[in-house]
Every structure is written in structure tokens, then in C-alpha cells.
Amino acid sequence: MGCGDMVLMAPSHIDLAIPFYAAFYMGVIVAVVDRTLGVEELRGTFAVDRPKIVFCQSEKAPDIQLALNELELDTKIVTFDKGEFLCSFSEFLEEYNDGTSVEDFKPNDFDPEDAIALLIATSGTTGLPKAAAVTHKNFAINGPYLWSRCTTFPAPTRMALVGSPLQWLTAIMNFILSPIMKYTRLQTSIALTQEHAYDLINTYKPTFAIFSPTLMTTLIKPGDRDRCDFTSLELVILGGSAVPNDLIKEVKEISPDTEVMDCYGMSELSCIGFHGDGSSPPGSCGSPMGCFQYRLINTETMEDILEPNVPGELWIKGPGIFKEYYNNPEATEETFAEDRWFKTGDTFYRDAAWNFYFVERIKLLLKYKSNQISPVELENVIRQHPGVLDVAVTGIPDPECGELPVACVVRRPDSDVTAQDIKDLVKETLSDSKQLRGGVIFMSAIPMTASTKVHRRKLKEFALVLDKE
Known part of the structure; x- marks a missing residue:
């Protein structure tokens, strides 16, 4: 493999660090994907990424092979465990070992400003798969700022608990920073449940951890939290x-x-x-970092908001901003304003001391546990049912899981489609995290705004009060 070739990695596995770091030295692009994706979702990912090698677990290999076959891609599958008729990671290392010593190894030459290091899966309001292309320079610029708050560089912490899978930025940054900043990465190959998190914290005593609010809420649930010793954590x-x-x-x-x-x-x-840091006001995400410039924009007038305590869309610019959406020039052009200001799609305000506060996400992405769910993707699947005239998907809050997807469905005249029919269709097509755990609501019409767009706020209000099947 050479510079610009693609390697795709699906699981969280202790040996994953080996090809991950090797790809960086070779200038090979690493694409990281959710290991729970089904065949159709994998096919969509492979259509964009077109990898030459996929690293995964043997249980995932059949789905990956089916998706590759549909695209007629000649991609090598390497599994971290052994499986029948599969190339294991140990066999892969033995097969391609040319005897080069560590001392004689030379990284490939490439331009770090232009060469893509990683493709990180993301999704916007279109619901179509996108991959943010992040260059070597992006990471080199941003990395030191992550620990600029610490005075003990390069060892700001002794052990970091990494519960998120590799497709999440938090896991990626810990993969990159742990050898540089000399801390141990405590990584799990399975989902970070309440019980598993308790076991990891009690056993290994990590000093640093990153959690979602929903998981943290579960961990400190009254009646359960006494089973975990949180005192080792210096920073959460x-x-x-x-x-x-x-x-x-x-x-x-x-x-x-x-x-x-x-x-x-x-x-x-x-x-x-x-x-x-600890001095940030309650509710604040912090103050500006030296590697970025910031603007708050009134999305109706497209003018800058200069006053404090006035919400607007956050725009950010800097050498650490991603290069592009891979093989998607339309989405790239849409997300960048003039002079490469990145439009985050999120609403913030700032106070007089330039502390920034998150207000809401303009984008429609739902969050179920550690999974991102596109309402539009669900809507596109549900619309395939011949008995469905219209559909809109929203989320209802759940203290344990974040948000539960709810499908608001308009039947075609004389249709007898049931809620179970809708759920079965989604189950057959999409991965477990995208199931309609919030239920199905049948409506006479989808609420619309004056501009004939789905009225998302009213939709959510209806989902909270109407009976769900």
C-alpha cells in the first residue's frame, strides 16, 4: 500500500493500534466506522471510502464481504481473531513481513498539509453518509491545545479511560496523544455499560475519563453509584x-x-x-483556543453578532479545521462559508468574558447512547413501505439513553400498515442503534412550517404527548 490508499477499521481491539499507527507512518488513509453497521450501511460507507484492506472481527466479516461484493471491490479482510477461510491478523503480519528491522524502516514521504490521515464518519441534515477528511497537519496543530490547560506536559494524566469506539473523535485523539503525552490508554473492546464502567474504574483506577452526559447520569444513579469508587478520577x-x-x-x-x-x-x-478548566462558569464549554477564530452569525441576516448573550450559529476557522468531506464536493461547499469559515450548525452565545455556551443543535441528528442517528435516514427507509404516505422522525428524551427515535407516520388511504410493520422494516434494514425504541405515531398530517418544511419543534411536542405504539 502507498500514500493515499485506504484502510478501514471497524472494531475497538487492543491490536488495532498496530495498523492504526502504521498507516500514519505510510501516509495511508484510515477510515473508521461503526462496528454495528448492517450490510446496507456498510455498502454506503464502502461506496465512499473504497478501502483496500478492512480490519475487523471474524463475526463481522460476512456482512463486510457481502457489502464489498455488491460493489465488486477486491478488498482484503483481516480479522483480529481467527475464523474459517479468513486471514487473521497474525497471519497477515507473517505474510507481509519482509524482514525490515525497526532501525531500517523509513516512513513514506508525503505533504502533511495535504495528505489525509483519517476519515471520520459524520452525518448532517441530509442524512447521507459523509466522511470528514482530516489531514496530518490538522492533528499536529490541534494536538497540543488539547492539553494546554495542563502544567505537567507531556504527562498530564496517568491513565485515560477510553470507552467510546474508534469512530468517535475522543477515541481517535486518545489513540494519537497517549504515546506522545506518555499516559496509558485504558480501552475496552465491548460497549461501555454501567457494570463494565464500574469494573474498569474500580480495577484500574483511571485518572481521566470522557463520558456522555447520559452515561454519566447512569453511573451516578442513586442506589448504584456506591458500587464505584470515582475518587481516582482527577478529570472527567x-x-x-x-x-x-x-x-x-x-x-x-x-x-x-x-x-x-x-x-x-x-x-x-x-x-x-x-x-x-475549573474556572469556567457553570454551563460554559470554555473560552476560545489559540488555534481557532470564532464568529457568531445571525442566520436570518447573515450578520455577525457582536454583543454578548445573543445566540447565533457558531462559525470557526483555523488550520486545524478538516480539509473536506471525502468525495463529496457539494457537502464541502455547503458547509464552508467564504474564506473557509466552517459553519458548525450549532447555536451558541457568549458572555462578556468570552465564555461560550451551547444552546442547541441546528442539525437534526439524534443521539442514542454513543450512537448518532439521522432522522432522514430512518425516514427514507420507512417511506419504502407501500402503505406509508409520509413520515417524519423525531426523538423523545430518555434519561438513560439520551434520545429515542419516534416515527410519525401518515398512512396512505385504505392502508392498514401497522406500527409493527414499520418497526420490522427498520429492523431488517438498519442497525440496532437506529431502531424505533420511541415507538410509532400515526397522524393525519405531518406538521409543517409556513415554508412547507417539517415543523420539527411541533413534531417533537406531539411525540411527547401523543400515544405511541
Whole structure:
């Protein structure tokens, strides 16, 4: 393989670090995907990424092979465990070992400003698969700022608990930073449930962890939290969705010596968006970082908001911003304003001291546990049913899981399509995280705005009060 070739990695596995780091040295592009994707979703991913090698577990190999066959891709599958008629990782290393010593190995030459290091899966309001192309320079610029808050560089922490799968920016950054900053990465190959998190924290005593607000809420649930010793945690970062102030206060009450931060980041930033520390006001994501420039934009007038405490869309610019959406020039052009200002799609406001506060996500992406769910993707699947005239998907809040997808469906005249029919269609087509756990609501019409767009706010209000099947 050479510079610009693609290698795709699906699982969280301890040996994953070997091809991950090797690809960086070779200038090979790493694409990371959700290991729970089904055949149709994998086919969509492969159509964009077109990898030469896929690293995965043997249980996932059949689905991957089916998706590759549909696209007629001659891609090698390497599994971290052994499987019948499969190439294991140990066999792969033996097959391609040319005897080069570590001392004699030379990385490939490439332009770090232009060469893509990673493709990070993301999805916008279109619901179509997109991959944010992040260059070597992006990571080199942003990396030091992640720990600029620390005075003990290069060892800001002893052990970081990495519960998120590799397709999440938090896991990627810890893969990159742990050898540079000399801390141990505590990684799990299975989903980070409440019980598993308790076991990891009690056994290994990590000093740093990144959790979603929903997982943190589960971990500190009254009646359960006494089973976990949180005192080893010097720093806990909460992010991925809006962080309630009460949650931060409750964590501090349980473990007073633990610093708790509200963090904002995006795949497209290849980094967190703000510098935060213990002095940040409650509810704030922090203050501006030196590697970025910031603007708040009134989306109706497209003018800059210069006053404090006025919400607007956050735009960010800097050398760490991702290069493009891979093989998707239309989406790239849409997301960048003039002079490469990146439009985050998120609403923020700032106070007089330039602390920034997250308000809401303009984009429609739902968050179920650690999974991102596109309402449009679900809608496109449900519309395939011949008995469905129209559909809109929204989410209802859940304290344990974040949001549960709800399908609001308009039947065709004389159609007898049932809620179970809709759920079965989704189950046959999409992965487990995208199932309609919030239920199905049958309506006479989808609420619309004056401009004939789906009225998302009213839709959510209806979903909260109407009977769901």
C-alpha cells in the first residue's frame, strides 16, 4: 500500500493500534466506522471510502464481504481473531513481513498539509453518509491545545479511560496523544455499560475519563453509584450533547476532588472547540483556543453578532479545521462559508468574558447512547413501505439513553400498515442503534412550517404527548 490508499477499521481491539499507527507512518488513509453497521450501511460507507484492506472481527466479516461484493471491490479482510477461510491478523503480519528491522524502516514521504490521515464518519441534515477528511497537519496543530490547560506536559494524566469506539473523535485523539503525552490508554473492546464502567474504574483506577452526559447520569444513579469508587478520577470531561448543570454539580458532590468539564467538539474540528478548566462558569464549554477564530452569525441576516448573550450559529476557522468531506464536493461547499469559515450548525452565545455556551443543535441528528442517528435516514427507509404516505422522525428524551427515535407516520388511504410493520422494516434494514425504541405515531398530517418544511419543534411536542405504539 502507498500514500493515499485506504484502510478501514471497524472494531475497538487492543491490536488495532498496530495498523492504526502504521498507516500514519505510510501516509495511508484510515477510515473508521461503526462496528454495528448492517450490510446496507456498510455498502454506503464502502461506496465512499473504497478501502483496500478492512480490519475487523471474524463475526463481522460476512456482512463486510457481502457489502464489498455488491460493489465488486477486491478488498482484503483481516480479522483480529481467527475464523474459517479468513486471514487473521497474525497471519497477515507473517505474510507481509519482509524482514525490515525497526532501525531500517523509513516512513513514506508525503505533504502533511495535504495528505489525509483519517476519515471520520459524520452525518448532517441530509442524512447521507459523509466522511470528514482530516489531514496530518490538522492533528499536529490541534494536538497540543488539547492539553494546554495542563502544567505537567507531556504527562498530564496517568491513565485515560477510553470507552467510546474508534469512530468517535475522543477515541481517535486518545489513540494519537497517549504515546506522545506518555499516559496509558485504558480501552475496552465491548460497549461501555454501567457494570463494565464500574469494573474498569474500580480495577484500574483511571485518572481521566470522557463520558456522555447520559452515561454519566447512569453511573451516578442513586442506589448504584456506591458500587464505584470515582475518587481516582482527577478529570472527567462530559460531551457529545448538552450537559445539564445539575449533572456537573452532582458529580462534584460525589467526588469533590474531581474536576468536571463541559466539552464541545466535532469531527470536523479534529479537536475540542474551546479551552475549559475549573474556572469556567457553570454551563460554559470554555473560552476560545489559540488555534481557532470564532464568529457568531445571525442566520436570518447573515450578520455577525457582536454583543454578548445573543445566540447565533457558531462559525470557526483555523488550520486545524478538516480539509473536506471525502468525495463529496457539494457537502464541502455547503458547509464552508467564504474564506473557509466552517459553519458548525450549532447555536451558541457568549458572555462578556468570552465564555461560550451551547444552546442547541441546528442539525437534526439524534443521539442514542454513543450512537448518532439521522432522522432522514430512518425516514427514507420507512417511506419504502407501500402503505406509508409520509413520515417524519423525531426523538423523545430518555434519561438513560439520551434520545429515542419516534416515527410519525401518515398512512396512505385504505392502508392498514401497522406500527409493527414499520418497526420490522427498520429492523431488517438498519442497525440496532437506529431502531424505533420511541415507538410509532400515526397522524393525519405531518406538521409543517409556513415554508412547507417539517415543523420539527411541533413534531417533537406531539411525540411527547401523543400515544405511541
